[in-house]
Amino acid sequence: MHRLPKFVYLYSMGQIFTLMVATMALIMTVPVSMRLAPTAWLVGLPYGMQFLAILIATYPISSIMERRGRAIGFNISAGAVVLAGMLAYVAVTTESFILLVIAHVCIGILVAGGNFYRFAVTDTLQPNLHAKAVSYTVAGGIVAALIAPKMASTLKNVSGFAEFSPVYLMLSVIGICMFVLIKILPHAPVKPTKNTENIPLNPPVLQQNPHIKKYLWTLIVLAMIGQGTMNQWMLQTIMHMRNIGFNFEHTGSAIQWHVIAMFAPAFFTGGLMQKYGEVRVVLTAMILLIVSAFINIFFATHTAFTTSLFLLGIGWSFAFVGAGATIARLIKQYALSKRWQGITDTAIAIFAVVSTNIPTLLMLSIGWVYSNILTIAICLFGFILMAKNSRLYYNSIT
DSSP states (O other): OOOOOTHHHHHHHHHHHHHHHHHHHHHHHHHHHHHHOSSGGGTTHHHHHHHHHHHHHHHHHHHHHHHHOHHHHHHHHHHHHHHHHHHHHHHHHHTOHHHHHHHHHHHHHHHHHHTTHHHHTTTTSOGGGHHHHHHHHHTHHHHHHHHHHHHHHHHSSOTTSOTTHHHHHHHHHHHHHHHHHHHHSOOOOOOGGGSTTTSOSSOHHHHHOHHHHHHHHHHHHHHHHHHHHHHHHHHHHHHHHHHTTOOHHHHHHHHHHHHHHHHTTHHHHHHHHHHHOHHHHHHHHHHHHHHHHHHHHHOOSHHHHHHHHHHHHHHHHHHHHHHHHHHHHHHHHTTOOTHHHHHHHHHHHHHHHHHTTSHHHHHHHTHHHHHHHHHHHHHHHHHHHHHHHHHHHHHHTO
């Protein structure tokens, strides 16, 4: 029986802190922006800038981690959230929309760095423990999903403070806790001979066997599909439910089950990957996303929407954990540059930015049914791509 070392749970705590901040930022951004934005069309700007910051900051943080170690990158992200909390507190207190936007940019930097906890946890582990360790680290999200909304609700209105300002101060407190955690985390030593300059993105091993690189890119594409589909349908389902008459409680309960489904499977996804292999897990993710879209097309009840979002969450988890753990294994197995991790998260961030901005466009242009048909086509493409390139890769190494 292979037991995980205790430090894996410390890395999971880093993921919990990161996702607590991200969840509270999501909960607060709309009501706070509605109050501070000078015009209605700027309400989405803070959250949009947060995702843009994730996109821009991911690759530089990856490069810093490769050259100077994981701790430096994690400390940058922790410092960013401490600053974010203070800036947002001042923004709410003085009603400064510009400061709020800058605060969300800092939150984006935190998320960009925090996304690497799932990679860092594998640095000093044997390959047979990678999938399980990544699963437990990502599973920290379910803890964050349970704690963050309650914390935001409790601190939203505190006597003597502007509405929401104590919640933003809590972000700074979480950042300080992250500094402490980073100090006690075990980090793999930096090896000067394996820096960015000495390990190109296309080393001899990838040139000798091009199927390795093709498989890497396939996994990145599948992770992008999982992330993009999840972001799009989480928002578009809420919009559609409200359009056809469901109230806030109905949409809230559906999203709650979606969030649980996103992170709960991480506790056993690693075991499924060890037993059945990452290919079957990632292919199952595409099937679940397709089934979720079919439910949306043919049913319009609260139970149907909840079931669809639940399957969407599980599909995202299988795609995200399955592809992420396999990418980490390939990087270590073939001694590839850690910049592949940065490429992975940058690609995912691109889809995250796009997918959070297209639901309204899709609803107004092609509508609910054809949006789902488009999703089915994209996921079917991902299924075929994974089935083909995984087979070519494994045939090439046997």
